[in-house]
Amino acid sequence: MMKIGLIGYGYWGPNLARNFNQNPDLELSYICDFSQDRLKAASVMYKQTKFVNDPEALFKDKDLDAIAVATPVSTHFDLAKRALESGKDVWLEKPMTEKVEQAEELIELAEKNKRLLHVDHTFVYTGAVRKIKELIDKGELGDLIYYDSTRVNLGLFQQDVDVIWDLAPHDISIMDYLMPFKKMAVSATGSKFYGNGIVPKALLTIYMENNVVGHINVSWVSPVKIRQTLIGGTAKMVLYDDNQPSEKIKVYDKGVQLFETKEDLYHLKVQYRVGDMWAPKVSDHEALGLQTKHFVECLKTRQKPLTDGKAGLEVVKILVASQKSLKGRGVPVELA
Numbered sequence: 001m002m003k004i005g006l007i008g009y010g011y012w013g014p015n016l017a018r019n020f021n022q023n024p025d026l027e028l029s030y031i032c033d034f035s036q037d038r039l040k041a042a043s044v045m046y047k048q049t050k051f052v053n054d055p056e057a058l059f060k061d062k063d064l065d066a067i068a069v070a071t072p073v074s075t076h077f078d079l080a081k082r083a084l085e086s087g088k089d090v091w092l093e094k095p096m097t098e099k100v101e102q103a104e105e106l107i108e109l110a111e112k113n114k115r116l117l118h119v120d121h122t123f124v125y126t127g128a129v130r131k132i133k134e135l136i137d138k139g140e141l142g143d144l145i146y147y148d149s150t151r152v153n154l155g156l157f158q159q160d161v162d163v164i165w166d167l168a169p170h171d172i173s174i175m176d177y178l179m180p181f182k183k184m185a186v187s188a189t190g191s192k193f194y195g196n197g198i199v200p201k202a203l204l205t206i207y208m209e210n211n212v213v214g215h216i217n218v219s220w221v222s223p224v225k226i227r228q229t230l231i232g233g234t235a236k237m238v239l240y241d242d243n244q245p246s247e248k249i250k251v252y253d254k255g256v257q258l259f260e261t262k263e264d265l266y267h268l269k270v271q272y273r274v275g276d277m278w279a280p281k282v283s284d285h286e287a288l289g290l291q292t293k294h295f296v297e298c299l300k301t302r303q304k305p306l307t308d309g310k311a312g313l314e315v316v317k318i319l320v321a322s323q324k325s326l327k328g329r330g331v332p333v334e335l336a
């Protein structure tokens with residue numbers, strides 16, 4: 001049995017606690033939260049767990065193997081740093097950190113101390129995203145040309161971060177997993193129209209190598225909830241609709257081809273291919289369950305997690321560049 005402690009039992013923490021508790025190889029030794037009310041809520045669920053207000057209790061416990069951090073992003077760096085310095089393996093919520101340098105420092109520290117640094121990019125562990133990855137790896141879609149996602153709904157308005165930091169990490173992490181191409185530049189637009197200094201609606205454009213483009217539309221102020229992603233390939237295209245209870249993925253044998261004709265060398269002829277559509281079977285496992293299983297496997301074998309610090313850093317780089325571009329009304333920001 002590996003022992004894990006959880007810091008942060010707000011909105012997301014309870015999902016982690018439940019999945020850690022359900023894993024037969026994990027013991028949920030601690031739940032830590034500033035809030036006494038949150039600890040009270042947790043104590044009803046977990047009888048064998050210790051409940052503390054101060055994270056130091058976790059850092060100091062020599063028997064504790066790993067620490068999960070599910071607190072607001074502004075606290076991620078300090079808590080993860082202390083955990084790594086105390087010799088613990090770390091599960092860190094998305095987005096990994098507020099700054100690129102902080103993410104880089106955590107990666108370095110984890111490597112120096114030979115500790116795991118796992119970042120919770122939940123969607124990478126869903127049946128739907130796994131299926132799309134399988135189709136891409138088999139070459140079904142041909143060459144990838146675009147990623148186009150819409151993640152909009154009404155709420156949960158955050159008080160301290162723009163919508164980009166709340167919702168876009170999901171899409172950026174899915175995109176990076178499916179399209180592990182070099183990201184060249186980012187342009188982002190949005191507005192603080194409620195006067196509270198927070199951007200509740202934004203559009204990101206991510207320029208990747210080989211002319212591949214990503215468009216990510218995120219909003220807390222949409223009257224309807226849309227969770228749709230289109231992944232374009234030269235051979236086939238995929239529609240991933242996360243709101244659908246079944247048939248979340250549809251593969252379209254559709255495409256566009258441009259070619260020169262003998263008669264008219266100066267104009268390219270456009271030909272559309274309109275073929276069949278099919279909906280492959282998608283596993284309906286809980287993503288956090290699979291992710292916990294993978295984390296435990298990494299704890300045992302010391303292999304690097306699929307969504308490690310480097311994957312977390314990629315997301316932070318794009319978020320930071322987007323924030324900068326947003327201030328300049330969409331001026332592209334080059335990614336180093």
Ligand SMILES: NC(=O)c1ccc[n+]([C@@H]2O[C@H](COP(=O)([O-])OP(=O)(O)OC[C@H]3O[C@@H](n4cnc5c(N)ncnc54)[C@H](O)[C@@H]3O)[C@@H](O)[C@H]2O)c1
Pocket residue numbers: 007008009010011012013032033034035038053055069070071072073075093094095120121122166
């Ligand atoms: N992976 C996902 O799909 C997903 C979904 C939602 C949220 N998240 C991430 O989870 C993290 C937490 O989000 P949330 O919505 O649960 O936030 P929240 O504000 O609802 O909960 C955070 C909790 O942490 C506690 N806390 C804050 N700082 C603390 C500290 N230093 N020590 C102890 N307790 C502390 C607060 O009292 C609160 O109960 C964020 O990074 C967020 O981006 C991830």
